[in-house]
Amino acid sequence: MPQGPDIAPGRLTDVELALNFSDAHPPLTHAQAVVEADRCFYCYDAPCIEACPTGIDIPRFIRAIATDNMAGSARIILESNILGGSCARVCPTEILCEQKCVHNTREEGQPIRIGMLQRHATDWQMDHGGQPFTRAAPTGQRIAIVGAGPAGLACAHRLAMHGHDVVIHDRHALAGGLNEYGVAAYKLADDFAQREVDFLLSIGGITFEGGKVLGRNMTVASLRREYDAVFLAVGLAGVRSLGIEGEDLDGVMNAVDFIEGLRSANRQTVPVGRRVVVIGGGNTAVDAAVQARRLGAEDVTLVYRRGAENMSATPVEREWAQTNGVTVRLWAAPVRLVARDGVLDGIEFARGRIGPDGRPAYDPDDTFVVAADMVLKAVGQTFMPDPLNGESIAISGGRIMVDATGQTTMQGVYAGGDCTPGEDLTVAAVRDGRDAAEAIHAAYMAAGR
Amino acid sequence: MADLRTNFVGIRSPNPFWLASAPPTDKEYNVRRAFEAGWGGVVWKTLGEDPPVVNVSSRYGSLDYNGTRMIGLNNIELISDRPLATNIAEIKSVKRDYPDRAVVVSLMVPCVEESWKAILPIVEETGADGIELNFGCPHGMSERNMGAAVGQVPEYVEMVTRWCKQNTRMPVIVKLTPNITNILMPARAALRGGADAVSLINTVQSVIGVDLDLMAPMPVVDGQGTHGGYCGPAVKPIALRMIGDIARDPELARLPISGIGGIGSWRDAAEFLAMGATTLQVCTAAMHYGFRIVEDMTDGLSAWMDQKGYATIADVTGRAVERFVPWNRLNMKFKTIAKIDQDACIKCGLCHIACEDTSHQAIARSKVDGERHYEVIDEECVGCNLCAHVCPVDECITMQPQPVDGVLTWPEHPSNPARVTVGS
Numbered sequence: 001m002p003q004g005p006d007i008a009p010g011r012l013t014d015v016e017l018a019l020n021f022s023d024a025h026p027p028l029t030h031a032q033a034v035v036e037a038d039r040c041f042y043c044y045d046a047p048c049i050e051a052c053p054t055g056i057d058i059p060r061f062i063r064a065i066a067t068d069n070m071a072g073s074a075r076i077i078l079e080s081n082i083l084g085g086s087c088a089r090v091c092p093t094e095i096l097c098e099q100k101c102v103h104n105t106r107e108e109g110q111p112i113r114i115g116m117l118q119r120h121a122t123d124w125q126m127d128h129g130g131q132p133f134t135r136a137a138p139t140g141q142r143i144a145i146v147g148a149g150p151a152g153l154a155c156a157h158r159l160a161m162h163g164h165d166v167v168i169h170d171r172h173a174l175a176g177g178l179n180e181y182g183v184a185a186y187k188l189a190d191d192f193a194q195r196e197v198d199f200l201l202s203i204g205g206i207t208f209e210g211g212k213v214l215g216r217n218m219t220v221a222s223l224r225r226e227y228d229a230v231f232l233a234v235g236l237a238g239v240r241s242l243g244i245e246g247e248d249l250d251g252v253m254n255a256v257d258f259i260e261g262l263r264s265a266n267r268q269t270v271p272v273g274r275r276v277v278v279i280g281g282g283n284t285a286v287d288a289a290v291q292a293r294r295l296g297a298e299d300v301t302l303v304y305r306r307g308a309e310n311m312s313a314t315p316v317e318r319e320w321a322q323t324n325g326v327t328v329r330l331w332a333a334p335v336r337l338v339a340r341d342g343v344l345d346g347i348e349f350a351r352g353r354i355g356p357d358g359r360p361a362y363d364p365d366d367t368f369v370v371a372a373d374m375v376l377k378a379v380g381q382t383f384m385p386d387p388l389n390g391e392s393i394a395i396s397g398g399r400i401m402v403d404a405t406g407q408t409t410m411q412g413v414y415a416g417g418d419c420t421p422g423e424d425l426t427v428a429a430v431r432d433g434r435d436a437a438e439a440i441h442a443a444y445m446a447a448g449r
Numbered sequence: 450m451a452d453l454r455t456n457f458v459g460i461r462s463p464n465p466f467w468l469a470s471a472p473p474t475d476k477e478y479n480v481r482r483a484f485e486a487g488w489g490g491v492v493w494k495t496l497g498e499d500p501p502v503v504n505v506s507s508r509y510g511s512l513d514y515n516g517t518r519m520i521g522l523n524n525i526e527l528i529s530d531r532p533l534a535t536n537i538a539e540i541k542s543v544k545r546d547y548p549d550r551a552v553v554v555s556l557m558v559p560c561v562e563e564s565w566k567a568i569l570p571i572v573e574e575t576g577a578d579g580i581e582l583n584f585g586c587p588h589g590m591s592e593r594n595m596g597a598a599v600g601q602v603p604e605y606v607e608m609v610t611r612w613c614k615q616n617t618r619m620p621v622i623v624k625l626t627p628n629i630t631n632i633l634m635p636a637r638a639a640l641r642g643g644a645d646a647v648s649l650i651n652t653v654q655s656v657i658g659v660d661l662d663l664m665a666p667m668p669v670v671d672g673q674g675t676h677g678g679y680c681g682p683a684v685k686p687i688a689l690r691m692i693g694d695i696a697r698d699p700e701l702a703r704l705p706i707s708g709i710g711g712i713g714s715w716r717d718a719a720e721f722l723a724m725g726a727t728t729l730q731v732c733t734a735a736m737h738y739g740f741r742i743v744e745d746m747t748d749g750l751s752a753w754m755d756q757k758g759y760a761t762i763a764d765v766t767g768r769a770v771e772r773f774v775p776w777n778r779l780n781m782k783f784k785t786i787a788k789i790d791q792d793a794c795i796k797c798g799l800c801h802i803a804c805e806d807t808s809h810q811a812i813a814r815s816k817v818d819g820e821r822h823y824e825v826i827d828e829e830c831v832g833c834n835l836c837a838h839v840c841p842v843d844e845c846i847t848m849q850p851q852p853v854d855g856v857l858t859w860p861e862h863p864s865n866p867a868r869v870t871v872g873s
Contacts, residue, residue, distance in 0.1 A: 038516035041841050044798030045814070047821065066515070102795040106842065109795075 005251040005344040005373040006274040011296025017267045020294035024186035024320075025089075025116070033120040037066035039103070040112045047100035048114060053428040054081035058097055062117055074125030075132050077118055082157045082434070083150050085126060085196050086179050087427045088119035089187050092283075094316045096427070126195065131202040136163035138205075141444055144169065144223040146214050147233035149177020150426045151417030153200055154433030155231045160205035162441045167227070169212035175201075177235060178426070181260045184287035185267075186294070215387030220413060229440045232400065232408070232415040233433060236381035236424070242279065246337025251344035255280065255288035255378035262291055273374025275299045277347050278326075279334055280378030281311035286318065288376045289326045300326045301370050303349060305333040306360055329370070333362045338369055346371040383419050397421060406436035414440060451754035452761045453747060455489070457728045458620040458645040458705055460578040462489035462551035464747050465718070465762050469709050469730035470494050470555035470581060470624070473740075475529055477539035480552075484543070486740035487747060490551025492648075492730060495528035495583045496536050498558050498568070502527045502590075510657030510667040512683060521683035522733050523657040525668065525675055527589045528557055533571070541575040551728075552576075553622065557583040557595050560605060562612045569617040579619050582609060584635070585626035585651020587678045597651070600626035603638035610642025622707060625649040625691075627684075632691040636701050647695065648707035648730060650688045652678025681733035685711030689724050693773045696725025713742070715749030722762065723769035777859050784851040785832035787811070787825045793845040796821040800836035800846060808835050 012020070028036065040062040048058045057076050064073035077084040093099075093115040101111035125132060141164040145152045148170035156166040174180050179193040201208065212218065214234060223230045239254045241247060255278060262270050272295040278285050281304035289302045302321055304311055307330050311318060322328060332349035339345055346369045355361030385395050394401040394409040399421045406414045416432025418424045453464040467490035468474050468483055475494040483491060504526050512521035529536055544552045554577045558564035572580060583590075584600030591598040599605045606623065613621045623639035625632060627650040639647055654676050656666045666674030688710025695701045708726030712718055713734035721729055734742050759765050789800070789812075801823050804812040811829035815822045825836075837846040860869050 035516055041797045041799060043796075044802035045821070046798070047796065102797045105795045 003343075007251055007271045007374050008274075009269050009271045011272060011274075014268060017295070021185045021189065021267060021291075023189040024184075027123060028113075028116050028120050030120070033065055033117055034068070036113055036117055037062045040066070041102060043102055047102065048097040048112075051096045051100040052080075053096070053423070053425065053431045054087075054434070055431075056080040056084070056097075056118070058114055061121055062112065062114070065117055065121055070121060070124040071129050071132070073121040074129060077121055078125065078132060080434075081427065081430050082154055082200055083179075083196065083426065083430045084118055085122035085199075086150070086188060086193065087430065088115050088122055089192065090179070090183055090426050091115055092314045092317070092425070095314050126199050131199065133157075133161055133203055135160055135203060135205055138165070139163040139444065141165065141228045142167070142226075143229045143231065143440060144227040145231045145233060146170075146220075146223070147177060147235055147417065147419075148172070148175035148197075148208060148210075149233055149235055149417060149429060150179060151233035151235075151429035151433035151436075152177065152231065153197065154430040155233065155414075155416065155437045156206045156433075157200050157203060158434050158437030159440065160203050162437070164205070164228075164441070164444075166206045167209055168206065169209045169214070169218065171211065171213045173210045175208050175210070177233075181263050182256060182284075183263075184259070184291055185263055186291075187287075213387075215389075220388060220391045220393065220410065224410070224412060228412070228444070230413045231406075231433070231436050231440070232413065232419060233417040233429070234383075234387070234415075235418045237384040238382035239377070240380040240382060242334050242377055242379060244334055244336050246339055246344075249337050249339055249344040251373055252337060252375045252377070255284050255376040256381065258288055258376050259284070259291065262295070267295065270295060272297050273372065275372050276301070276374045276376065277370050277372040278302045278376045278378055279347075280304065280380070281306070281313060282378060282380075283313050283317055284381070285376075285378035286313045286321045286326075288378055289321050290324045292374070292376070293324050293326055297374075299371075301329055301372075302326050303329045303332050303334070303347075303370065305331070305352060305362075307331060331360075332368070333360075335364070335367055337375065344373065344375065347375055381418075405439035405442075406432060407439065412443075451751045451759060453489075453751060453754075455728050455762050457551070457707065458579070458622070460490070460551045460553065460620060461549070462728070463549055464489035464743075465722070465726075465728045465750075466743050466746055467491055467551060467553070467707070467728055467730045468735060468740075469732040470553075470583065471732040471736075472524075472526065473732060473735050475531070477543050480539075480543050481546075483735075483740045483743075484547045484550050487743045488550070488740065490553065490578075490728070492553045492555050492581050493536065493540055493577075495555040495557045495586070496533055496568070496572070497528045497556075497595075498564060499533050501530045501532055504530045505670050507668040507670045510677065512657055512681075519681055519733065519737050521655075521657065521679055522681040522736070523652070523655045523677035523679045525588050525670075525677040528555075528583070528586065533568075537571055537575055540572075540577055544576045544578075551578050553579045553581050555581045555583050555624070557586065557590060560594060560599055560609060565609065565612045566616050569613065569619075573617055573619055577619065579622060579645075580613065580617065581622040581624050581648060582613060583624055583651075584609070585624045585628075585649075587626060587628050587652055587654045588676055597626040597628055597654075600624075600635055600651070601629055603634045606635045607638040607642035610639050610644045614643035620645040622646045622648050624651055624709075626651045627687055627691055627710075628654050632694050633698055633701070636695045636698070636704065640701060640704055644704070646705040646707060646727075648709055649695075650684065650691055650710045652680045653684055653687060655679035680711065682711045682713055685717060685720075689720060692721065692726055693724045693770060696767055696770045697773055713737075715746045715753060718746060718750050719753060719765065720769075722765040723767070724773065725767045725770050727762065727766050779858065780853065780856045781859060781862055782855055782857045783853050785834075785848045786827050786830045786851060787832070787834075787836050788847050788849045789823055789825055789836075790845050790847070791822075793842050794823065795842055795845075796823070797841060798823065799839045799841065803835050803839045808833055812836060 061076040098111040103109040145168040176193040276292040276297045278289040350362040352362035400415040414436040417429035470492040586596030590596035623644040707728045708721035709730040840846040
């Protein structure tokens, strides 16, 4: 009789694990990239640019690949998006640039593989060219950033370019934020997140302070006193709970914790259930489900309470889950965790559909149980305002309020990324960080110092 | 089924597709493979006097464009580098085994009558159907006063042609170089010398590109390059114009033409025929894909002729010549206007930026319901066709001819200070 649910590490050999967590989408060869680049029509006022939150001049960087001007291609990407390398890997291009590619509207048209081309160019830069930007003359300005994720890093790099000195504080030991701790390993294989951080920091003028927690080691007020400006990029530290019976059973955990554990540990030591159920319909749910499979879980079921069209994971992500052997079940809401002899054994769902009022309705009498040794919750992350308690920083709709320049209601304190309103995308966070840096720099210039 | 057989100055072939005098026709082995593949004829790679020439290593340069290989090819290879006797024996053997195919022998010897008198009977003895005088090779041989060095001087063209006509019963085709200002001059000289036909174009003098590491023109031979002869799809427009010039010239109108220059498909072939050619010579396309390409050429040409109701090659030859006119005869009252099929438009904006930056600002850009929208401004459109050419979608931008009210040419045009007044 087992003491707990069937959760164990080491279900697969080292060789199998290495294969399962290698690059999910291997890079294009240069010859393949040139063929793909030659397909681009080099549109004028191209729709793909408009679809990119960072506004990369996509046709121009693709043309540069076609003409074998690799340094130029990478610079065009990186001057808009210094995290162009990770965005090339994690962006849902199918709902951004590639969705707007004019090739889609031709009969049987396949969009240009913009993400893969962007990866090709940025990989070239990191492999051959190093840091393409230089710092302006030192300004003597010091700026504090809280959070070393994409928003914080992008902000730091742009500030450093303008000659400011930057200190990034983060609760983790490593910089990178979700790129390091929150994205499926096979999307940023071969330690890409850290290589990109090193590349970014190589511009100089940026100090990383790990293990620093806002509200514990420092406050916004203390940072504001010590520095000339502050940029908050603290992300979403909270996780929604299911609020159902049995949620405290062993084997029930947050998907983000599962993913973080998997990113930071030797994969041979990461425990995974034999039968895993993931609750949720976003990219975190998909990343958790697929990685559970790739760690060796026998059965993985992803359950979402509404229809496929309501999932925040894109169809491409959903298909990725399915091709990885994840069973996707729709229109089912969790009712309670099921235990046998006090040990997690499954989770019960109520079937649902769109009710007469147009909203989802679930029938408590029409339920089914999915057997599970491990249940991963991925029903949403939330902004945790607690570290800002007592500060004059307004919160609205659960996020930090900012004006058009990214400034919060506290003068000299800016914010961006997932902790502010808007889409929770890496590329949007990069834009926020970059634009806040420009706003901080503009304020410095306007002050005439 | 269209009849593709041709009779070109008495030289018969089952179809108009001949391999041009070039590397593919250098040896019996290649020519036999060509005939097995279905080629109607060959012009054997140019024979010269013994001792044979010596060729260099590294011979071709390619012009690639947007991922497409060899839209143009240049070469610095000279004439056949094998002993005359070897070639003669092979020509004889091939002609014996393929009596229904055209076997023409290209020749180039020094510009003295004795040299031509000496080689002609040797060639005649092979049973070859005719000779082609190589007055076109623009590299290497021209430095030895042969090839284009002869073709560029009409008097020499006439003289050598006459020597040949006086010393052989074989039909004489004069191959013309495009590296001159007016193709009519050497063509008329050939006619005066008694040529039975002309073939054109030979290759165009060219430097295909520069190796930016070695800082030398390509192809690079031990650190240096030389100019070569340019051929392939990119030279087709030059060839069509020169063929048309000859075909429409009243003096030359009855001089048969073997068309050469970038022919790679049945459609190219049909265009060459329409501009006045009777037979067609191909080289680069075969060098790119092998001899099998002739299958679609014959098949496609035949299908197109059936569809258009042309029974024989003669029905097609010269069809477009009467409509190939000097600019002065174009109707200035004609107007055509671009029209964008909004359903087919993919919103790439290429028509707009081409017109806006480089033409007549006749394509307006706007947003309609948040979508990019491009619309022709009829009053500004001069009918230049540029937008239709840059549009990546077939039939999306079409040119719409407007009703024409009579004919007015430049010589009669009110804006022409030197206009002629009709009826005065």
